[in-house]
Amino acid sequence: MTKMNEAFLASMHEAMALLRTAGPLEATEVIQRALRDSGAAAGFQPAQVVEALLPRTAPAADAEGPAAKAGEARTQPRREPKPAPWPGVQDTGHFTTRHYASHAGERAYKLYMPGGYDGQPLPLVVMLHGCTQDADDFAAGTRMNALAEQHGFLVAYPIQPMTANPSKCWNWFKPGDQQRSQGEPALIAGITREVMANHPVDADRVYVAGLSAGGAMAAVMVQTHPELYAAAGIHSGLPCGSAHDLPSALAAMKGGNLAAKLMEKARTAPRGNSVVSPSRPLIVFHGDADATVHVSNGERLLRDFQGGTHRDKQQRSRGGRTFTHRQLTSPEGIDAEYWLIHGAPHAWAGGSSRGTYTDDSGPDASAEMVRFFLAHPLRP
Template sequence: MDAGEMKPGEAAKSAKGSGGSEAAGDEAAAAGLEKVGDFGSNPGALSMYRYAPDGLPAKSPVVLVLHGCTQDAATYFEGAGWQQAADAGGFSVVAPQQEQANNVNKCFNWFQSGDVGREKGEALSVKQMVDRTVADLDADPSRVFITGLSAGGAMTASMLAAYPDVFKGGAVVAGLPHGCAASVAEAFTCMNPGVSKSAAEWGDLVREAAPDHSGARPAVSVWHGTGDTTVVPKNADESVKQWTDALGADQEADATEELQGGTTRSDYQNGDGAVVVRDYSVDGMPHGTPVKPDEGCGKAGEHFLDTICSTKHITADWGLGG
C-alpha cells in the first residue's frame, strides 16, 4: 500500500501512540530536519520536525508541510523541495509526522471528527507545533502558511477551516474539501467517486469549524491532476466551491492562465477584487505533488510528478518567493 492508494480503512486506531521510530528520525536528520520534542500536550500523538535556514532572522514566516499516506516528514520535505524553497525564501518549515500507532498507513486522520476539530486531536497537535515554532524562532505569527498532499491535503483544508486565525494561506494538493467525511466509509466515497454539495453547504462546513471567528480567512489554492484516480478531480471542483463560498467569491473564475506542464490556473476574486482562491489543474497528471527537478524543485519519484514546480508557485502566491 502506498501514498497513492491513500486507504484510510483499516487505518484508524482508537488509541493514540507516541513518538516516531528511530529510523524515521534518521531519515529526517538526513533530509535536514530536526526533531522537536515537548511542543505541547500533543493529543494527536504526532511527531514534530522542523527546518530553519542558517541565519534566519526574527519575524520570518513559517510554512507547515503535511505528508501523504505511507510517507513521512522527511519524504515530503525532500521530495517536494521545501528545503530549497525555505533557503531561497527565508522561512522555516514545520513538518508534522503521522505515526503508525495512530494510523497503520500513516495517513493523517482527516475523516475523524476528533482529529480535525478546533482544539482537538491531530489538529490541536499541529497548532501546538506552530506555537512552539513562533516562540522558539521569534517567527511572525501573522505569516504562517500550510500545505499538504493527499491525506495531508485534506488535513490542510481542515486546519484552514478550524484555525482561520492562525493561517494566512494554504494550498491543498490532491486533497479533499473540509468536512467531506466523518467515517472510514465516507472517506472512501469522498475519494472516489467524490461527493457533491452546493457551494453554500460546503462553505457552511468551514464556518461551523470556527463559529466564533469573524475576521479575515486565509486564501487557498487547490492543486489537482486531471488523471488522478485515487482522489478524483471532482474533489478539486468541490474544494473550489467550498473555499470560494467561504471567502466571498462567486463560482466563475475572474482570470484563467495556461502555465507550464499542461497546468491551467484559474483565479477567483472576492468583492474587493482580491484573489482568494486559485485552482491549479494539471492536465493528465495522476495522484501526487507536481515538482520540477531540473529547475531545482524537488525530486521526481512515486507521487512526486515531473510537471510543474508547485512549491515555487505556492510560495509565490504567499509572497515568499526567493
C-alpha cells in the same frame, strides 16, 4: 469477465485508493465486504491482500519524462540525491527533530531553519505529508527546504506515526480529527504555535500545505484555525467536511454526490461548530488523471470563491505538462488559484524523484505555493 469478477475488481480498486488516503484498516473493510459478496474460498485473508497492495519500493515519477501511464506513479528504488535546482542554493540549514505534547496527544516533527538564520522574524510554512510518507521523504520530494534557503523561511513537518494510522495518513475523514480543539488539528496547531514561541516567526506569514491526506488536513487546518494560518496550499486533497467515516471518505475520493451534500452541510453549519466558513486564500493543485482522489475535489475546494471574478490561462510546464491556471477573487476580495494539470497523476507536481509520489514534469507546485504564500500575509 463475469459481473461478480468485475465487482470484485472494482472493490480492489477502492481498497487501493483507501490504502493511499485513509489506511489499511479502512482498505481491509472494503476487501472483507468484497470477499463476502463474491463467496471467496475460506482461508483467504484480507490482510494478505492489503500487504500485496502496499508498494515494495518508493513510487516516483520517471526523471526522464512523464509516467508511463497517466494516473499511475511508477514504482522504483530511491535515486541518488541530486544538486539543488537553484544555482548556489543547497539545503545548508539545520533540519532537526522536535517533539510536541499537549492534552490532544503528542507528535514528533522536523523543523528546517535556513542557513544564516540569526533570529530575525521569518515566515513559517507547515507541511503535512501524505500516506506512507514521513518528514524526510516529503521534504525531499517537494524540495521545500531549498526554497526556504532561497526565500528565507522556516519549514515545520509534523509527523504522523503508525500508531495513529497504520499507513501514516492524517485522519482527515474522522469527526474527532476535524475539530478545532481536539485531535490532529489541535496537535498541528500546537506544533505551529510551539515553533512560533521558540523562534522569531512573523505571525502574519504562517501557512499550511499538504499532499493527498495531508492536503485534506491542510484544508481542515485553515478552516478550523483561520486566525493562525494566512493561506493554505492543497495538492491532490479534499475539502474540509467532505467525509465523516469510511463510506463517505470513499464517496468523497470518488467525487460522489454524498461528498457534495456533506460539504454543503458543513458550509452552512454555525460558526460555533467544528467547521467555519472559509476566509483565507487558497492555492490548489490537482491532476485531472488522478486515479486516487477525483479531480472534482479541486473544484469543491474553491466553491466559496465562486461568484467573484476569475480568469483562466492555458500554459505548458518546462517538463511538458499542459495545465490550466485559474486565478479567482471572492466577492469578499479573497484570492485563490487553481492549477488543473492535464494528464497528471496523484503526485506532487514538479517534485523531485528523491521523494515518493512526485511528478517531475511540472509545473513546480512548491515554488508556486511559496510565491502565493509570500504575497498573502494574514488579513483581518
